[in-house]
Amino acid sequence: MNNEYKEYKEYLDKLLKTFDNRISHLDKRQREEKWSNQEIKNIMEPVRNERQLVYRILIRDPELLED
Numbered sequence: 685m686n687n688e689y690k691e692y693k694e695y696l697d698k699l700l701k702t703f704d705n706r707i708s709h710l711d712k713r714q715r716e717e718k719w720s721n722q723e724i725k726n727i728m729e730p731v732r733n734e735r736q737l738v739y740r741i742l743i744r745d746p747e748l749l750e751d
Contacts, residue, residue: 703734
């Protein structure tokens with residue numbers, strides 16, 4: 685069980701970094717292409733929400749990993 689917990693935590697850490705990179709890439713792209721506010725919301729918000737979910741599991745509620 686401990687090994688599964690550790691593997692899952694490592695997976696979520698990598699996923700968090702992937703989301704951070706994706707957000708950074710999208711942020712750079714939206715500045716270069718001068719997206720409208722609606723485009724920013726439609727494209728970036730889903731990625732930010734998914735990143736926030738992973739962050740909450742890792743940082744705020746690590747006991748969820750144990751289930």
